Amino acid sequence: xxxxxxxxxxxxxxxxxxxxxxxxxxxxxxxxxxxxxxxxxxxxxxxxxxxxxxxxxxxxxxxxxxxxxxxxxxxxxxxxxxxxxxxxxxxxxxxxxxxxxxxxxxxxxxxxxxxxxxxxxxxxxxxxxxxxxxxxxxxxxxxxxxxxxxxxxxxxxxxxxxxxxxxxxxxxxxxxxxxxxxxxxxxxxxxxxxxxxxxxxxxxxxxxxxxxxxxxxxxxxxxxxxxxxxxxxxxxxxxxxxxxxxxxxxxxxxxxxxxxx
Amino acid sequence: xxxxxxxxxxxxxxxxxxxxxxxxxxxxxxxxxxxxxxxxxxxxxxxxxxxxxxxxxxxxxxxxxxxxxxxxxxxxxxxxxxxxxxxxxxxxxxxxxxxxxxxxxxxxxxxxxxxxxxxxxxxxxxxxxxxxxxxxxxxxxxxxxxxxxxxxxxxxxxxxxxxxxxxxxxxxxxxxxxxxxxxxxxxxxxxxxxxxxxxxxxxxxxxxxxxxxxxxxxxxxxxxxxxxxxxxxxxxxxxxxxxxxxxxxxxxxxxxxxxxxxxxxxxxxxxxxxxxxxxxxxxxxxxxxxxxxxxxxxxxxxxxxxxxxxxxxxxxxxxxxxxxxxxxxxxxxxxxxxxxxxxxxxxxxxxxxxxxxxxxxxxxxxxxxxxxxxxxxxxxxxxxxxxxxxxxxxxxxxxxxxxxxxxxxxxxxxxxxxxxxxxxxxxxxxxxxxxxxxxxxxxxxxxxxxxxxxxxxxxxxxxxxxxxxxxxxxxxxxxxxxxxxxxxxxxxxxxxxxxxxxxxxxxxxxxxxxxxxxxxxxxxxxxxxxxxxx
Numbered sequence: 057x058x059x060x061x062x063x064x065x066x067x068x069x070x071x072x073x074x075x076x077x078x079x080x081x082x083x084x085x086x087x088x089x090x091x092x093x094x095x096x097x098x099x100x101x102x103x104x105x106x107x108x109x110x111x112x113x114x115x116x117x118x119x120x121x122x123x124x125x126x127x128x129x130x131x132x133x134x135x136x137x138x139x140x141x142x143x144x145x146x147x148x149x150x151x152x153x154x155x156x157x158x159x160x161x162x163x164x165x166x167x168x169x170x171x172x173x174x175x176x177x178x179x180x181x182x183x184x185x186x187x188x189x190x191x192x193x194x195x196x197x198x199x200x201x202x203x204x205x206x207x208x209x210x211x212x213x214x215x216x217x218x219x220x221x222x223x224x225x226x227x228x229x230x231x232x233x234x235x236x237x238x239x240x241x242x243x244x245x246x247x248x249x250x251x252x253x254x255x256x257x258x259x260x261x262x263x264x265x266x267x268x269x270x271x272x273x274x275x276x277x278x279x280x281x282x283x284x285x286x287x288x289x290x291x292x293x294x295x296x297x298x299x300x301x302x303x304x305x306x307x308x309x310x311x312x313x314x315x316x317x
Numbered sequence: 318x319x320x321x322x323x324x325x326x327x328x329x330x331x332x333x334x335x336x337x338x339x340x341x342x343x344x345x346x347x348x349x350x351x352x353x354x355x356x357x358x359x360x361x362x363x364x365x366x367x368x369x370x371x372x373x374x375x376x377x378x379x380x381x382x383x384x385x386x387x388x389x390x391x392x393x394x395x396x397x398x399x400x401x402x403x404x405x406x407x408x409x410x411x412x413x414x415x416x417x418x419x420x421x422x423x424x425x426x427x428x429x430x431x432x433x434x435x436x437x438x439x440x441x442x443x444x445x446x447x448x449x450x451x452x453x454x455x456x457x458x459x460x461x462x463x464x465x466x467x468x469x470x471x472x473x474x475x476x477x478x479x480x481x482x483x484x485x486x487x488x489x490x491x492x493x494x495x496x497x498x499x500x501x502x503x504x505x506x507x508x509x510x511x512x513x514x515x516x517x518x519x520x521x522x523x524x525x526x527x528x529x530x531x532x533x534x535x536x537x538x539x540x541x542x543x544x545x546x547x548x549x550x551x552x553x554x555x556x557x558x559x560x561x562x563x564x565x566x567x568x569x570x571x572x573x574x575x576x577x578x579x580x581x582x583x584x585x586x587x588x589x590x591x592x593x594x595x596x597x598x599x600x601x602x603x604x605x606x607x608x609x610x611x612x613x614x615x616x617x618x619x620x621x622x623x624x625x626x627x628x629x630x631x632x633x634x635x636x637x638x639x640x641x642x643x644x645x646x647x648x649x650x651x652x653x654x655x656x657x658x659x660x661x662x663x664x665x666x667x668x669x670x671x672x673x674x675x676x677x678x679x680x681x682x683x684x685x686x687x688x689x690x691x692x693x694x695x696x697x698x699x700x701x702x703x704x705x706x707x708x709x710x711x712x713x714x715x716x717x718x719x720x721x722x723x724x725x726x727x728x729x730x731x732x733x734x735x736x737x738x739x740x741x742x743x744x745x746x747x748x749x750x751x752x753x754x755x756x757x758x759x760x761x762x763x764x765x766x767x768x769x770x771x772x773x774x775x776x777x778x779x780x781x782x783x784x785x786x787x788x789x790x791x792x793x794x795x796x797x798x799x800x801x802x803x804x805x806x807x808x809x810x811x812x813x814x815x816x817x818x819x820x821x822x823x824x825x826x827x828x829x830x831x832x833x834x835x836x837x838x839x840x841x842x843x844x845x846x847x848x849x850x851x
Contacts, residue, residue, distance in 0.1 A: 140756035140851050156688055166848070167707030167719050169754040181692060182705040182721060184760075193695050200691030249832035251850075253752065254803040257786065261752045261805075261826055261834055261850065284753055 101239075101273070113203065113230055114149040118286040122270040122278040124242050128203070131225035135233045137245035140165070142268065143205050143232050145287035146244075148173040150230075151180065152289075155202035160194055161186055162207050162234070173288050191216055198229045208233045243271045247279065328468030328556045330494065332432040332442070334413065334449065335462040335476040339426025340366040342458075343405040344395055356393035357385055365397040402426070409458070410563075416452055417445065419562030429469055431560045446489050466492035468556025471501055474508065497554030502527030509548050514541060526552040567603055571596035571664040578617045578658025582645050585659055586638050593637040596664060606631035606675050609668035612644050615661040625667060629725045630689045631675055635697070637664065643701040692724050701725075711740040713748045713810050714820075715758040715836075715848050748810045750824075755836055755848035762845035763793045765837055767825075776842055777807050777823050790827060792835055792846045799829035807839065 115127035119142075128134070128146060136143040140162075151157050152174045159165050163184035171177055181201065186193040190209050197204055198220070217239055224231055233240065247269045253262030264284040271277050336342060340358050345368075350356060355370035364385050367376045374389035386392050402425035410428060413420045417435040422428045432442055439445040446463045453461050464475025471492060479488040492500045504526050506515040523529050529537075530553040538546040550557055573592040579585045600607055608631050614622040624647075626640045641662060696704050705721040712718045717740075767775045769785035776784045787801050806825030813819030822840035824847070829835070834850035 138851065140849075144756055163760045164757045166715065166754060166756055166758040167721075168709050168715065168758075169756045170707075171709060172754050177707055177709070180707065181724065182707055183695065183699070183703060184705065184721075185703065186699065189698055192698060196691055196694050196698070200687045251803070251828045251832065251834050254805050254826060254828055254834075256803060257783075257805060259805050261828075264753070264834070264850070288753075 111228065113155070114153050116145050116149050116287055116289060118280065118282040119145060119244075119268070122244075122268065122280045124270075124272055128230050129241065130202070130228040130230055132241040133221055133224060133231040133233065133239070135236070135240040135243040137236070137243060139244075139246040139266075140234065141169070141264075141284070141287065142244055142246060142266075143234055144170055144173045144175065146232050147203055147205055148175050148287075148289070150203045151175040154179070156181065156200065158183065158197045158201045158204045160197065160204060160206040161190060161209075162205070165205075191220065194231075195220060195223055198223050198227050198231070201229060203230045203232065205232045205234065207235055214239075239273075241273070245269055245271075328471070328497065328554065329559050330432050330436075330467055331465070331469055331472040331560055332430045332435075332446065332449075333464045333466075333469070333472035333476040334428050334430070335464070335473070335479075336409070336426045336458065337460060337462065338366060338368070339406065340397060340402050341368050342460075343402050343425070346405060347401055348395060350393070354393060355389050355391060356395060357382075358397040359394045360397040399425075408456075409453075412452055412456060413449070416448055419560065421560045421562055423469075423473075427473070429472065429560050431562065432465055442491055443489075446491075447487070450487055450489075462488045464490045464492075466500065467494060467497040467554055468551075469558050469560065470551045470556045471497035471554055474501060474504065498527075498530060501552060501554055502530065509551065511544065511548055514545060514548060530554075569596070569600055569603070569605075569607075569666050569669070571599075571662075573662045575658075575660055575662075578660045580658045582642055585645065585662070586642050589641055589662055590634065590638050592662075593641075593664075594634040596637065597632065597634045600666065600669060601672065604672045605666075605669040606672050607666040607669050608632070609666075610637070610640070611665040611667050612641055613661075613663040613665070614641070614644060614659055615663070616657040617660055618657040620657065627725055630686070631670070636693060639693075639697045640701075646700060696724065709742055711742040711744050711746050713746055713750075713812060715750065715755065716760065716762075718742075718749075719758060748808070748812075750836070753850070755834075755850045757849040757851055759846060759848065762838065762847055765793065765796075765844040765846045766791050767827075767837065767839075767844050777839055781807065781809055781823075783807060787825070787827065790829070790835075790837070790844075792837075792849070799831070802828045802830050802832075804828070806837075 111130045112125065112127035113130050115123065120127045123129075123134075125132075128149065134146065136146070147157050147159075147170070154176070156179045157175060158181040160183045162182075165182065165184075167177055167180070167182075170180065181197070183193055183197070190206075191212065194204060194206060220231070221239065245268070246266045248267040250265050251261050252264070253259050265281065266284070267279055267281055269277060269279040344350070344356070344358055345352060345354075353370050355368060355374065355376075357367040357371055357376060358365045359382055362382055364376060364378055364380045364382065366378065367385070371385070371389050371392060374392075376385045376389050376392070380388075382394055386394075406422065406425040410420055410422055413428065413430065417430055417438075419431050419434075420428050421430075432445060435445040435448075436442045439448050442465050446465065449463060450461065453459070462476045462479040464472045464478065466472040466475045475490040475492050478490045482488055482490070502525060505524065506518055506526065506529060509515060509526075518529060523532075529549060532549065534546065534549060534553075537549040541548075547557060571592055573589055575585070575588065579588060597607070607628075609625065609627045610632060611623065611625050616622070622644060624644050626644075628636060632640075645659070692704050702723045704724040706724060708720050708722065709718055710720045767787045767790040769775050770788040771785075772789075773785065775787045778784060783806075787804055789798050789800055791798050804825060804827045807823035808825070809821075809823050811819075811821050814821075820840065822838050825837045825839065827835045827837060835846060836848040836850070838845045838847045
């Protein structure tokens, strides 16, 4: 698996704001050395890139520029906080290019909506109820599919997470966890959502606009305003926007809002 | 391109074995019906075959089922299953092959044997036929007609000519060598089974096969082409077809008997593993792989559990053992204990394919092979039905539109009859949901509460009007109270009003103040969350 030439330079480096936190670390010196070690360890982990090469899986353009590295990284793990729709949109990119996808532990996953996002149902494997064998099943599927969407179990030891993430990196698969993932390369969520088409007793749901936020472990936040149709790839509007607008949140806010309204 | 004309030559001396009404015989055995039952086999609404008792009441092939029932009250109708005929005829073919080589099955119920060799061995054609009669009498098949003549066509007609015999013991007609033209000559043209040619010949004043055979072969060929020439040769008793003997299929079934019976699944899986390995190795030595097989499990109490399993690629030994285990787990609720011990496991390969078609390429066969291995591993951990693929079917309710099929099963056929709900998606389905599809469709609907501004439950009266506008709702028992931002409904659905299992419900779309959209159902004064646009 040779690294894609030049792509490593594109990688979004975590923000090294070491200077700002050093006084804070020094101020807590009185508490306990163990805490400080853990704190530093967490900071080191968050600043380390999890992959050696940043091979991108195809990603829906509307989401590509808010993800670190400009798209889903193979070997990466992502958390989607509160939206199955968003998770489906992440699956859609790889699936439309022929990758196998797997959905584990989600008996309520709607295949009809998945098809609406362009997910190839023939290459979509559903394991609705892995029961107590979640980790084994997920690890087995990491070996064979390119991208996995799952609802993580509540109790999973950090060591098991670390082993799973190592397996992901080794196999080049991406993991999308729905819910509260603790360790992931990026946490996405729908911060605001508005539906069109519904009145007071009339009409039906037609379109949705969402504000999607992506939080990196370093605390860096990016967001984008997208419509449901952008995620489904039915409009190519987002392609006309610069692929990577400057990361300042304030500059992103105004023009995007004007555009989508 | 027209095929070359048949080479001139003599027809092969042929013995034809005819079992009249084979579909009836097969169905009698399969459904354990009494021999004098009046029943018919129905194919596409018409009678395909009828039992002797039904025939006495005037039921004929080709009647519509209603008319057949009118003629014969108490008529039992069963669906016609062509594969049953073939399956039950297989032992017959095998029985013939034990006494004389080279059997050609023309269709279930009719098979031909080249008689020259057996006639020499059994001292004459009469002797050979006698041996066949004895063999089948021992098997319990007494209604057997035999015709011996030159060529397949003449032999078949000879077998059918046994109807006119009075002899109840041996229904046998032998046309001496060279006598076929004379024998066939008196038959009408219809037996050629070429309706167009027959009509034309009748208009030309030709009424019997003898008249037709009297025409010059070259004239017939010039006027009627190759098909006409072939029919002419048949009418002249010179059948161009030869008996194409089948190669008896090798016996690949795997049978394992357990004495004493095994009562635990893990015991059985362990005990059967070796036999499964031999089964797969045996196929492989023959250059074959099995892609579909049938497993029959005989229990101590005499029950037989039978199921067909398909494999996305081909079975190896572990896969076979897994299927046996899943079949047992499926039929028995408890995890390891069986209600009755297993005495015999019988595995029949249903579809075998050439190993070369499934061989791995030099650099492997790509990622799909890995997929099959990986999913087979998960299936052996969780069971056959735990790894699924989805298809979208027709329906109004979203849960009906999602059909999940175990990995490896075909989307049609067996899975379809099991689910029985795979409905056509291309139909219009009035009342289905407009707009984007919700991402979460609850497999089990979640109870919800919808109230108006005064806190009273909202309902829909019999005339389809709402008692009040919804103001607050909670999706699920543990859910917070959400204020309704906008809503639409009620959209009535009256599914299958003629069916007691049909449902009458009203559908609503609601958007709460946080901007999340929900799809709610109101059925029988109770609210349910059908789906969430999360």
